[in-house]
Amino acid sequence: MAGQTIEFPKSQKMPGLDRDGNIIQWHGSNIDMDDRKRAEEQFETIPSMLWSASPTGEITHLNQRVLEYSGLSYQDFLSLGWKCFIHPDDFEDTVKAFFWAIKTGEPYSATHRLRRRDGEYRWHHASGEPLRDSDGRIIQWYGLSVDIDERKRAEDHLRDTRIKLAKASRLAAVAELAASIAHELNQPLTSILGNAQAARRWLNASTPNITEANKSIERIIRDARAADETMQYIRALFKQEPVLKKETSILDMLKEAVRLVQEDPNKPEIQIDWPFDLPKIPVDHIPIQEVFINLISNAIEALENYPIPPLIKVRAAVTDQNEVVIQVIDNGPGVNDPEKIFDAFVTTKEKGMGIGLAVSRSIVEAHGGRLWAENCPDGGAKFNVALPLSPVNGNPNRNRGKASTSETSGSNVARRSNVRDSG
Numbered sequence: 327m328a329g330q331t332i333e334f335p336k337s338q339k340m341p342g343l344d345r346d347g348n349i350i351q352w353h354g355s356n357i358d359m360d361d362r363k364r365a366e367e368q369f370e371t372i373p374s375m376l377w378s379a380s381p382t383g384e385i386t387h388l389n390q391r392v393l394e395y396s397g398l399s400y401q402d403f404l405s406l407g408w409k410c411f412i413h414p415d416d417f418e419d420t421v422k423a424f425f426w427a428i429k430t431g432e433p434y435s436a437t438h439r440l441r442r443r444d445g446e447y448r449w450h451h452a453s454g455e456p457l458r459d460s461d462g463r464i465i466q467w468y469g470l471s472v473d474i475d476e477r478k479r480a481e482d483h484l485r486d487t488r489i490k491l492a493k494a495s496r497l498a499a500v501a502e503l504a505a506s507i508a509h510e511l512n513q514p515l516t517s518i519l520g521n522a523q524a525a526r527r528w529l530n531a532s533t534p535n536i537t538e539a540n541k542s543i544e545r546i547i548r549d550a551r552a553a554d555e556t557m558q559y560i561r562a563l564f565k566q567e568p569v570l571k572k573e574t575s576i577l578d579m580l581k582e583a584v585r586l587v588q589e590d591p592n593k594p595e596i597q598i599d600w601p602f603d604l605p606k607i608p609v610d611h612i613p614i615q616e617v618f619i620n621l622i623s624n625a626i627e628a629l630e631n632y633p634i635p636p637l638i639k640v641r642a643a644v645t646d647q648n649e650v651v652i653q654v655i656d657n658g659p660g661v662n663d664p665e666k667i668f669d670a671f672v673t674t675k676e677k678g679m680g681i682g683l684a685v686s687r688s689i690v691e692a693h694g695g696r697l698w699a700e701n702c703p704d705g706g707a708k709f710n711v712a713l714p715l716s717p718v719n720g721n722p723n724r725n726r727g728k729a730s731t732s733e734t735s736g737s738n739v740a741r742r743s744n745v746r747d748s749g
């Protein structure tokens with residue numbers, strides 16, 4: 327209570343508390359009363375809640391601020407125990423921390439809510455240090471409780487906000503993904519429907535036009551493949567499928583990739599340039615081919631409506647680092663940020679999903695390889711895929727290419743990976 331004088335009888339007896347804060351026994355103490363009295367007087371001059379306890383943890387003193395804050399008299403405090411003062415949810419941890427300090431002699435520290443006289447709980451940080459005699463024996467514990475309520479609530483609020491934000495951004499990412507998928511699939515599905523209706527009309531005409539019906543069906547197949555490809559990308563993005571490597575002719579694979587994307591005769595010219603004796607490399611054929619299809623399709627898209635004659639080059643060379651480096655080079659506008667474009671959902675295309683490069687990189691990395699982009703000094707983008715040779719092909723002198731890779735030798739890839747100049 328405010329203004330109350332705390333009595334410390336000379337033959338003082340203090341309560342021993344059990345782990346629930348209940349009094350289990352009373353201890354007598356014979357401490358130099360003058361010293362302690364002086365310390366207790368000093369206590370009152372410090373503007374914080376202070377306490378002291380015996381080496382075995384019995385309270386020996388509480389300063390006026392503790393009594394004012396709790397609204398309890400000293401005797402009430404001792405008889406009611408800490409249980410009525412510390413928030414029930416924080417009590418167990420506090421008792422554990424306190425008795426651990428008493429047992430080990432290590433400093434005591436706890437964060438808990440303490441009940442104010444008006445019933446409101448406020449967060450406090452309590453700390454206690456032992457005072458030792460010259461032999462290192464603990465003679466008294468001194469402790470301090472600091473009101474950290476505002477700081478704690480601000481921190482809690484910040485943490486809650488962060489959690490909410492993280493959840494919201496996850497939801498936003500899912501919503502963005504769902505919208506992208508819907509958008510990406512909508513186009514081929516609409517086209518499939520249109521072509522299916524057209525095919526039916528051609529076939530139901532008084533004179534069925536088989537040629538036109540066939541054309542519509544071809545377009546249906548093309549769009550269904552595009553939709554399927556999208557689904558494959560999405561599956562690859564979310565499902566880490568095991569890589570099933572098989573010795574594969576990289577040359578055949580590149581030729582096939584070029585053929586697949588070049589179905590349309592209006593597509594830009596694609597030059598392929600590689601050494602004749604490019605070795606077989608251990609890859610999972612389908613996903614690696616998807617990578618090249620994606621890189622070449624991106625190059626084609628970058629060149630659409632670009633005001634110079636389009637040219638795409640695909641090159642391959644063996645490096646002296648036991649790798650095959652395949653480059654897809656275009657003469658388009660180049661990339662804005664050669665690293666960011668590999669993040670999922672980064673796209674500059676109206677109908678793009680922005681996952682092709684993210685998936686491609688994860689496929690290449692799953693093969694122990696690397697995929698990176700750079701801008702060509704004369705304009706255009708260059709995408710590099712480095713794939714490790716199988717150990718049997720790993721002899722750097724074995725696969726020296728005979729065909730021209732001279733253009734490659736001056737490139738950044740050459741600087742990065744030491745692409746060997748063939749010839």
Ligand code: ADP
Pocket residue numbers: 620624625628656658659660661662667672673674675677678679680681682683684707
């Ligand atoms: P999407 O093709 O759906 O946009 P990608 O992950 O394949 O997704 O590509 C991400 C972005 O990288 C593209 O939107 C484009 O801005 C950029 N990009 C990729 N390839 C090239 C290229 N050859 N030239 C210029 N920009 C490119």
